[in-house]
Amino acid sequence: MLRIVSSVSRPSSTGILGKVANTGRRSLASSSARNADITLTVDGKEVTVPQGSALIQACEAAGATIPRFCYHDRLAIAGNCRMCLVEVERSPKPVASCAMPAMPGAKVFTNSPLVHEAREGVMEFLLANHPLDCPICDQGGECDLQDQSMRYGSDRSRFHEITGKRAVENKDLGPLVKTSMTRCIQCTRCVRFANEVAGVEELGTTGRGNDMQIGTYVEKTMDSELSGNIVDLCPVGALTSKPYAYNARPWELKSTESVDPLDAVGSNIRIDSRGVQVMRIQPKTNDDVNEEWISDKTRYAYDGLKFQRLTTPLVKQGDRFVAATWEDALTAIADGLAASGASSNEIQAIAGHLADTESLVALKDLANRLNSDNLILDQTNGHLPPVHGVDVRSNYLFNATIPSVEEADAILLVGTNPRHEAAVLNSRIRKSWLHTPLEIGFIGERADTTYGYEFLGADANALETFVSGKVADSAFLRKWKAAKKPLVIVGSAISEHPDAAGVYNALSKLVEQEKSRLVTPEWNGFSVLQRVASRAAAYDIGFTPSRAASQTKPKFIYLLNADEVDPKSIPSDAFVVYQGHHGDLGAQLADVCLPGSAYTEKGTTWVNTEGRAQLGRAAVSPPGASREDWKIIRALSEVVGAPLPYSDALELRDRMWEISPSLVRYDVTEKTSSGIALAGINAIRERTAGAKIGGAAFKKPITNFYQTDPISRASVTMAQCTRAFTKGENYGFSESSQTEQAAFA
């Protein structure tokens, strides 16, 4: 379903011009603000589109398919491939429909002989220099050039140059993107993406005409956490995926639409699998979450699913693990629980980053049935009740919602680097920064974002100063004071910081001061950016310790996907169970390991940082004896004598509905009303009143974007990315580009 709308998804620059005109200066725009709809005729069919649409959009709305290479819905219009030529009445020549605005009353023909001839001509020129290597090209089967040449290509060539086809040297863009620049048709989609979305201005074009080349000017890798998207954008096989090279053909793959849990954005993905293996991960378009982009970790960490897996239950005997049956392992846990003598709050459950909502609910129910409230999160200070509390949802969610980030006119980032904590969200901030006069203030450890910001300080004192209004006048401050929709993005690392109480106190004062603009019925600008997938769900179901429980020394510890846990925090006499899919840190600490499923192997609920519940789907079956996570906990509950009252997924979701209906209202965000949101903020202020500020600087919680969880730590591709981008070393492929290249054609 396609809907062309005038306001969402791209901040238009005419907004600025409108403002300029209001201040009494002469507008330089020749076109008025676009609000009206216009009607035109495409192939005899009347269609109405918003004024200012491109002709190609009008044709699409009318249901006519226009072939294209350079035009892309989410990038600026280039108009250089000329494949989208259409005939417009009373126009002497065919016009490029992407670069032509739709005019009221125009009569457009997309299927006339003139159009066909024109497109065939364009196609012949494109194919003249395109190598005929489809059988060895990774794009084969999903190549736009291949598809469109089936319709507009000729079956024989008029190209008889002695010198042969144009040959271009391959570029080295790093361990993710493989290049075969001879295949390039210079659509410049990659360059526009790098410029506008990823913020990599090194990628560009040199030369012109037949000598035009895409490259990074000097030999340089493309250092961006969104670089994998240029593989999708490339309409031919010039840019292909290096880890996926020669691995599979698209028609062999079974695709499953699911959700990504490697960060808290909840990007929609399509898992392409063959047999028992995940072959690749592609973005699934969703304008409410990730548009059409996913981060490189989401896209390429899948090879970590093949390594370091726990495939069978393990029981520690002496200093080594011994494989066991499920029955033995569960009995060993029941025995261990009895032997440790743990009762009530001495039973501790730790929820890790990749724990799904179903298993969190089951684990909390199990712990509560064993009279324990000792439910802690796998993070620094996770054993304490969170400073923002979990009673009001808007205290820990990204209330502004991800698409509305583009509506904000001033953004204050507190202790967060969205580029690494939510790469896709960061691209939205950049989009808004490019197209509107957005100003950004930054408190925290300096980071290389893809947009300019005003640095206001690195610690809680800077925030305190900002709230008290004693900061020097600056562009950001002026903008902030005049902003209609100001946005505060608070990093998830703040609640782990020693000054958390002080920071949240200052933030609640800020919200109170600015509540007429920050928290209104239409806009809630107080947004917490979570960085791990399980966190919002854990807060939603109340997976937090009571004050009494947080003081108790545990004797029995259940690690659910918890791999960031500090080994020193685990008492040496405690009995430790690890449930998860990778043999990472958590498994080393355990007395019994239970093999769970990774996100590609279970259809579970993930709640993203906005509080949007999304249902994933299993693409492949879990390896070996591993099982779905909530089922393991359900089985364990029988063995320890506290059976849980649900035995299939639908019953468990009914239980989730009882806890919070928002957990099973899929694909929507539930807004907190402004009254309740303000009450939640007031509760924070009262709870943290008189909190002292130590003044320690905020630290980036993610130092290496490419390795943040057990899956990406087990991934070879992510290890190469770490070498190439985080450490800046030679990642092991550059040598091959120095060797002589085979001369084809």
Add this chain to the structure above:
Amino acid sequence: MSLLRACVQATAACKRAPLQCVSTFGRGMANDSIPAPKKESSEIVAPEPVREVLVADAISGAPSQLRHRPVRIYQPTRNTMQSGPGKSERWRLDFDILPGGSRWENPLMGYASSADYMQGTRLSFRSKEDAIHFAEKQGWDYFVQPEATKRIPPKNYSENFVYKPHKLRIMRTK
């Protein structure tokens, strides 16, 4: 499937009713054909409306495992590798995979084998309602993934050259 289980399901279905508005879980009532025990009373009881859905499972003799596996009804999104929007108009119904090893790799050739006879089956429907109706007729549990509305703002070539009053924020290298 016992009568008790059917009762549990019926209550579960009632509780679920409020979420039907957004994304829908449904459970085919496979035991609807079992008549409810008649009450002996003198009151006049209004006749139950006849359900349109006759669960095929009651008479088809299909393996009962089919009933225990949810199907998903969704509109596949466009492949981001290609610009053509083909096959994204129709609603697809397919089966969740079986838990446990329903697939394995043939050790000789590395071919993928499967004991799951529904993996190759994918049904395609013109509308969501058709797909739901079919799943109900078969008595399958289903989950409906709501369609995503694609929102593309009007785009204009002239936006490349629009005057910006503030400092230049992008270097176009195209």
